[in-house]
Amino acid sequence: MSRVLIFGAGGVGSIYAYILLQGGASVTAVCRSNYETVKRDGFTINSAIWGEGIKILPGVVRTVEEAANTDWDYVVLCSKAMPGASPSTAQVIRPVVGTGTTVVLCQNGIHIEDEYRRVFPGNAIVSAVVYLPVTQIAAGLIKHGNLEILEHGNLEILEVGTYPSDAPAEHKDATVRFAELFRKGKGTIDVFDDIQSRRWNKLIVNGTWNPLCALSRSMDIDLLSASENASEMVFKVKMEIVSIAQAHGYKEIQESNARFLMDRVKGRRPDNGVYPSMVADAVEMRPMEVEAIVGGALKAARERGVGTPFLDLIYVLIKALDNSNRRKRAQT
Incomplete structure (x- = not known):
C-alpha cells in the first residue's frame, strides 16, 4: 500500500x-x-x-x-x-x-x-x-x-x-x-x-484572470463586459505569455491557445462567471501567488529579452496590493 x-x-x-x-x-x-x-x-x-x-x-x-x-x-x-x-x-x-x-x-x-x-x-x-x-x-x-x-x-x-x-x-x-x-x-x-509546455498553457489562464480579477474584484465574465476595450486588453496579456513561452522554445504554445482559452470564458452565461482563486485571497487579505504566477513569467521574459508592458504593469499593481494586504493582516 x-x-x-x-x-x-x-x-x-x-x-x-x-x-x-x-x-x-x-x-x-x-x-x-x-x-x-x-x-x-x-x-x-x-x-x-x-x-x-x-x-x-x-x-x-x-x-x-x-x-x-x-x-x-x-x-x-x-x-x-x-x-x-x-x-x-x-x-x-x-x-x-x-x-x-x-x-x-x-x-x-x-x-x-x-x-x-x-x-x-x-x-x-x-x-x-x-x-x-x-x-x-x-x-x-x-x-x-x-x-x-x-x-x-x-x-x-x-x-x-x-x-x-x-x-x-x-x-x-x-x-x-x-x-x-x-x-x-x-x-x-x-x-x-x-510538463513545462503544459505549465505555460495553464499560465495563459492564471497569468491574466487571476491578477486582473483580483485587482478589479470581478468575476472573469464581468471583467470582460466592464468596458469596450477589456477583451482586447486581456487578450494582449495572454499573447505576452505566449511570446515568453515561445522564446523559451515552446513553439506549440501559439495564438490559437490564447484564443481558445479566451473564447471559453466569453462563451459563459453572464450569470455564471468565475472568481479566480486570487480574488478570494485578495478579499480575505491572504498572501497571493504573485511571484509564482506573474513574477515567474516576468523572470522568464527577462531571460529571453521579451517585452511585457502589460505584465509589467500588472505585476507592479498586484505586488503592491499583496504587500498592502500582508501589512494590514499583520496589524490585526
Missing part, C-alpha cells in the same frame, strides 16, 4: 485525497485551519461528477512534524506556491521527505520547481498542472464543479511530468507509478515528457 501525505488540505487536497484513497493508498492530510473539523468528521465532498455527500476519512495531522515518523512514498503539495518565502515550502516539508520519497507539486505558476530541486537534489520531483474547479466552502465541506462546467469539459484533469524533463529513469518510473495509483482511484491524469 502506497503511503501518501497531502500538504495543503483545502479544496484541491481533499479531492486528491479522495482519488488516492479510492486507488488504495494510505492517505494522511496535513490540516491547519480545518484540523478540528476534519479530525472529527472527515471531509464531505459534493461533486458534479461523483455525487453528493461523499465522506472520506483520511489520517489527519496538524503539522508536518507530526508525520515525520513515517516513510512516505509520496508527498503531494496542494498548497499555494510561494517562491522566495522564508522558510520555503521545501524547507517546511523536509522532515517528511526521505530518500525514496517522490515530491508531487500540484501548484500553480512557472519556475516553481527550482527551490525543491535545491533542497531535494536526489528525490523524484513530479511537476503537476491542476485543472480542478473546487472550493472548500466551510471547514471540511467541499464543492467540486457544476453542471455547466461539466457540459463544456472535464471537471478533473491532472497533467504531470518530471522536473527536470531529462530526469533519471527511476524518477520517470516514479511518475508513472503515481499516475497508475491516480488512475486506480478513477482520477484523470496524463503524463508528459516535458
Whole structure:
C-alpha cells in the first residue's frame, strides 16, 4: 500500500485525497485551519461528477512534524506556491521527505520547481498542472464543479511530468507509478515528457484572470463586459505569455491557445462567471501567488529579452496590493 501525505488540505487536497484513497493508498492530510473539523468528521465532498455527500476519512495531522515518523512514498503539495518565502515550502516539508520519497507539486505558476530541486537534489520531483474547479466552502465541506462546467469539459484533469524533463529513469518510473495509483482511484491524469509546455498553457489562464480579477474584484465574465476595450486588453496579456513561452522554445504554445482559452470564458452565461482563486485571497487579505504566477513569467521574459508592458504593469499593481494586504493582516 502506497503511503501518501497531502500538504495543503483545502479544496484541491481533499479531492486528491479522495482519488488516492479510492486507488488504495494510505492517505494522511496535513490540516491547519480545518484540523478540528476534519479530525472529527472527515471531509464531505459534493461533486458534479461523483455525487453528493461523499465522506472520506483520511489520517489527519496538524503539522508536518507530526508525520515525520513515517516513510512516505509520496508527498503531494496542494498548497499555494510561494517562491522566495522564508522558510520555503521545501524547507517546511523536509522532515517528511526521505530518500525514496517522490515530491508531487500540484501548484500553480512557472519556475516553481527550482527551490525543491535545491533542497531535494536526489528525490523524484513530479511537476503537476491542476485543472480542478473546487472550493472548500466551510471547514471540511467541499464543492467540486457544476453542471455547466461539466457540459463544456472535464471537471478533473491532472497533467504531470518530471522536473527536470531529462530526469533519471527511476524518477520517470516514479511518475508513472503515481499516475497508475491516480488512475486506480478513477482520477484523470496524463503524463508528459516535458510538463513545462503544459505549465505555460495553464499560465495563459492564471497569468491574466487571476491578477486582473483580483485587482478589479470581478468575476472573469464581468471583467470582460466592464468596458469596450477589456477583451482586447486581456487578450494582449495572454499573447505576452505566449511570446515568453515561445522564446523559451515552446513553439506549440501559439495564438490559437490564447484564443481558445479566451473564447471559453466569453462563451459563459453572464450569470455564471468565475472568481479566480486570487480574488478570494485578495478579499480575505491572504498572501497571493504573485511571484509564482506573474513574477515567474516576468523572470522568464527577462531571460529571453521579451517585452511585457502589460505584465509589467500588472505585476507592479498586484505586488503592491499583496504587500498592502500582508501589512494590514499583520496589524490585526
